[in-house]
Amino acid sequence: MRIGLDMMGGDFAPLEAVKGVKLFLDTVATNVHLVLIGDEQALLPLIADAQLDQSKYSIVHSSQVIGMNEHPTKALKEKQQSSIAIGFYLLQHKKIDAFISAGNTGAMMVGAIYSIKPIDGIQRPTISTPLPREDGSANTLLDAGINADCKPENLVQFAVLGSLYSQYILGVPQPKVGLLNIGEEEGKGNLLAQATYPLLKENEQIHFIGNVEGRDVFTDKADVVVCEGFTGNVILKMAESFYDLSVRRNIQDEYIARFDFETYGGTPVLGVSEPVIIGHGISKATAFKNMIVLAEKMIETKLLDKIKESFPTKVE
Structure with a gap:
């Protein structure tokens, strides 16, 4: 190799x-x-x-x-x-x-x-980012910034790519896929989210659990969180700031320490x-x-x- x-x-x-x-x-x-x-x-x-x-x-x-x-x-x-x-x-x-x-x-x-x-068969390659959870594992968020504007079909492909990555690289047997949205109910969100939801729901390659909100991205509600790259990059940069803030304020916390990007190294182009x-x-x-x-x-x-x-x- x-x-x-x-x-x-x-x-x-x-x-x-x-x-x-x-x-x-x-x-x-x-x-x-x-x-x-x-x-x-x-x-x-x-x-x-x-x-x-x-x-x-x-x-x-x-x-x-x-x-x-x-x-x-x-x-x-x-x-x-x-x-x-x-x-x-x-x-x-x-x-x-x-x-x-x-x-x-x-x-x-x-x-x-x-x-x-x-x-x-892949319309747009994507990049993901890990989101640490308290139990020591991590969620996968994608797209993390390469595709700022997306079509519903792109998000469906991101969901499949994220599921495969979560399964084979992170060892999650049947990854739960959530669509990032402003509410849990079907029909919520902007036009992209509303059009993407039914496509994810009918896709048999993934285990779709519905919408997830911002408060869910660091929990075990979903293993794969799907969104367009504009929102994904905002979440990524915000998550990175948690670690920087803890360093500046001399906060020693085992969980926050896992927001240091060095822990993960880099992201594959999926x-x-x-x-x-x-x-x-x-x-x-x-x-x-x-x-x-x-x-x-x-x-x-x-x-x-x-x-x-x-x-x-x-x-x-």
Whole structure:
């Protein structure tokens, strides 16, 4: 199993990326071979200091970096020797089995959609975010910000993708799916919610439990919470602020500590044909390690095969 890691992506790269690789290799018993994509001149001294096991990694040199504020499509086209462009080239040509980056999110989405393509039948790939629950588990919220405007059919596909992710990656046997709304009763909400509800209700691929409200997203009422990306991203950023607030106020709480994004690392792009994981721009060592663990689990569980089986017909 070969997992590609963009060593130049993120505000603290490449140092924190190297620390994350060391943390993974030192703490996770695995047969993963890491393909480290980045500027050799910058990487080699850091790798030497980290004393990485040379049998567990290889380096693919990249001479360019896509900045966090660059235009995604333009940058990918003009910077063919960037770490992100090379990562997608390796993934597209089966040289690696998954690709991870904490770099330019837009460039990662463009690369995922146009280099390795969406799975047949999927209209829009999506990203999710975990929402911690008090019992130690987590709900899955999607879309978390990629698709700000959606059609009812998009939300139904997000529900199927979220259910598969919850089942095979998080280990939930029969995930309960809830539609995020302003009331529990059928018929509540805006036009999108009203049109989506009956489609979810009749879909036999999911266990739909009806509407869920904002107060339900951190409880066990639903395992998968579905909404369009505008609302989802607001909830994600609000959830992240809980942890920041607790740090500023020196509040020590085991549950609130789980809102630290480093705990989860990154989010997969669900709906594309190869495993792609996008990390937070301020990712540090723990986040990089956890992204590698997630990529390994996606490959081991054959999640993408399960998704392909659930979307057998191509949508034109």
